[in-house]
Amino acid sequence: MTNSKRSFTGNKRGRMLIPAGGFVLAAAVLSICLGASSVTLPDLIRALLAGPGVTDSAASRILWYVRLPRTAACLLAGAGLSVSGAVIQKVLSNNLASPGIIGINAGAGMAVAISCASGVYAAWAIAGSSFLGAMGATFIVVTAARKSSASRTTVVLSGVAVTACLNAVTQTIITIFPDAALASVDFRVGGFSAVNRARILPAAVLILCGIAAVCTLTNELDVLSLGDDTAHALGLRVSRTRNGMLTLAALLAGASVSFAGILGFVGLIVPHIARRIIGNESGRLIPFCALLGAGFVAICDLAARMIFAPYELPAGILMSFLGGPFFIWLLVRRKERQP
Secondary structure (H helix, E strand, O other), X not given: OHHHHHHHHHHHHHOOHHHHHHHHHXXXXXXXXXXXXXXXXXXXXXXXXXXXXXXXXXXXXXXXXHHHHHHHHHHHHHHHHHHHHHHHHHHHOOOOOOOOOOOHHHHHHHHHHHHHHOOOOOHHXXXXXXXXXXXXHHHHHHHHHHHOOOOHHHHHHHHHHHHHHHHHHHHHHHHHOHHHHHHHHHHHHOOOOOOOHHHHHHHHHHHHHHHHHHHOOHHHHHHHOOOHHHHHHOOOOHHHHHHHHHHHHHHHHHHHHHHHOOOOOHHHHHHHHHHHHHOOOHHHHHXXXXXXXXXXXXXXXXXXXXXXXXXXXXXHHHHXXXXXXXXXXXXXXXXXXXX
């Protein structure tokens, strides 16, 4: 009886992926159709069927050169950052951890500033440097925590300190090299107003491959979240698996930051909401986070475009308005649960 009840609950939660997919589709259609110049659904369908460059209508130009790249960027960044946050929270067994909070985003942003200061603006170079910066920040935080035998909460505090240091380095670079400041302004604020297909393509390959890799390792992720001793007893190579998972998380966050900028709190908010809806089992949680995160960022970007129209608010600012109170609520909630 108990097993059949659990099976029913699992199937019910698994079916939540279907409405999540519908949410992503609806968010994508709204993002494409709404804006300073609205595109009707019939115009959208005609432009999609005709293909790029076939017709010279305003709707076709808006669709292929503005709305589609921007919407694709929102979906990719949302999926990448959300899955990255879910992986980090599982690996560190700390629901307060996220790419933005433990320094991954700041490391990627610093690497992009260095790349711009060096005069390297190629899309693949930006994506690669962003990944290396994210990996470097991850290594510093995890190493510092291990050396000091820090608690899981202290890992988050270490990440805050590393973020401050990396942001200071970034500010120093853009002060000394003003051209880097102009080139990297989108990264420091976070937004999608300057995205194009050339910038999205290399990061899209990294994000899609990273999410696919995480989905194949969900069993290992669940075992790792049980604790080092239990994972060792079950035959898991803990250190190797943890490093691999953190590498994938850094890959996803770094690739997302390379074109979307430093979008704060996406990797914190979405995994929490996803766990409350679909549970903590990684096989369902990871794809659900990808879908929910993609739709969430697309809706936030649409709201940032529409609320103050004809002026556009960067999506990163709106997400900070949402994420700051959410993080404080999490801290208060954890404090209330402690005996």
